[in-house]
Amino acid sequence: xxxxxxxxxxxxxxxxxxxxxxxxxxxxxxxxxxxxxxxxxxxxxxxxxxxxxxxxxxxxxxxxxxxxxxxxxxxxxxxxxxxxxxxxxxxxxxxxxxxxxxxxxxxxxxxxxxxxxxxxxxxxxxxxxxxxxxxxxxxxxxxxxxxxxxxxxxxxxxxxxxxxxxxxxxxxxxxxxxxxxxxxxxxxxxxxxxxxxxxxxxxxxxxxxxxxxxxxxxxxxxxxxxxxxxxxxxxxxxxxxxxxxxxxxxxxxxxxxxxxxxxxxxxxxxxxxxxxxxxxxxxxxxxxxxxxxxxxxxxxxxxxxxxxxxxxxxxxxxxxxxxxxxxxxxxxxx
Numbered sequence: 326x327x328x329x330x331x332x333x334x335x336x337x338x339x340x341x342x343x344x345x346x347x348x349x350x351x352x353x354x355x356x357x358x359x360x361x362x363x364x365x366x367x368x369x370x371x372x373x374x375x376x377x378x379x380x381x382x383x384x385x386x387x388x389x390x391x392x393x394x395x396x397x398x399x400x401x402x403x404x405x406x407x408x409x410x411x412x413x414x415x416x417x418x419x420x421x422x423x424x425x426x427x428x429x430x431x432x433x434x435x436x437x438x439x440x441x442x443x444x445x446x447x448x449x450x451x452x453x454x455x456x457x458x459x460x461x462x463x464x465x466x467x468x469x470x471x472x473x474x475x476x477x478x479x480x481x482x483x484x485x486x487x488x489x490x491x492x493x494x495x496x497x498x499x500x501x502x503x504x505x506x507x508x509x510x511x512x513x514x515x516x517x518x519x520x521x522x523x524x525x526x527x528x529x530x531x532x533x534x535x536x537x538x539x540x541x542x543x544x545x546x547x548x549x550x551x552x553x554x555x556x557x558x559x560x561x562x563x564x565x566x567x568x569x570x571x572x573x574x575x576x577x578x579x580x581x582x583x584x585x586x587x588x589x590x591x592x593x594x595x596x597x598x599x600x601x602x603x604x605x606x607x608x609x610x611x612x613x614x615x616x617x618x619x620x621x622x623x624x625x626x627x628x629x630x631x632x633x634x635x636x637x638x639x640x641x642x643x644x645x646x647x648x649x650x651x652x653x654x655x656x657x658x659x
């Protein structure tokens with residue numbers, strides 16, 4: 326009898342896979358933190374943040390007891406900061422109830438936890454038979470099934486979820502889900518899939534039809550918007566001047582950033598350190614970083630010693646600009 330898809334996948338996974346720190350635990354707190362960090366972020370980029378975050382907040386109780394500013398400071402540089410705010414909100418709920426919900430519905434009801442994250446925690450931490458569906462899994466399903474449906478459509482995603490659920494090894498759901506995601510991340514790549522070493526090659530209809538490179542089908546994203554700007558580095562001895570975004574700001578609320586010429590209209594700009602580039606969704610920023618002098622500043626401005634920079638929620642653009650200017654502090658992850 327030929328081995329099933331799940332048997333082929335699990336055999337492949339057990340022969341070797343990436344040694345990621347969140348794969349060495351079944352603690353729902355650590356799994357949850359890793360899954361939230363991995364949203365929109367590459368695994369290798371997450372590792373140092375994950376380890377430092379857990380050193381600062383080793384349990385859901387310590388996370389729940391921390392002020393939001395401390396949580397944002399630990400998240401600083403990862404981007405998509407609503408994830409950190411929801412993480413803390415969910416931590417407060419979990420601590421209040423005395424522990425993690427141990428069922429899919431209870432996990433799904435927590436702030437910031439969607440279908441994928443609930444399935445990942447439920448399967449990996451609690452051994453519950455829920456298949457995950459992320460970008461990697463969508464790609465594998467589309468190719469194995471040779472399905473050219475638009476994966477941005479809800480009905481396509483629900484059908485693909487049912488396919489992944491039918492593949493799931495209910496005896497080892499956590500291991501199976503991690504194996505399926507690993508396959509998509511390391512073999513069934515978006516461009517140039519490594520079909521010759523894929524454990525599912527003989528079952529893959531797209532490989533048989535020669536359509537793997539065309540799948541999955543998804544609409545093109547929005548046209549990139551290019552934005553130019555200037556960031557000013559104003560110093561007073563060792564200290565650097567930062568401006569805090571308003572609490573009601575639409576994005577980056579409460580975060581500290583370098584001022585712009587619009588923030589300090591009387592500032593005198595000097596030599597340029599160069600430029601940095603930063604992307605937020607489809608917005609592409611090119612920012613020139615200049616040394617400047619300024620006397621006047623508003624109430625939302627404050628001087629920071631470089632040693633303090635690791636203790637505040639600091640924007641990614643500020644981190645990149647300060648590194649460019651040679652201003653260190655506790656920003657080792659840059």
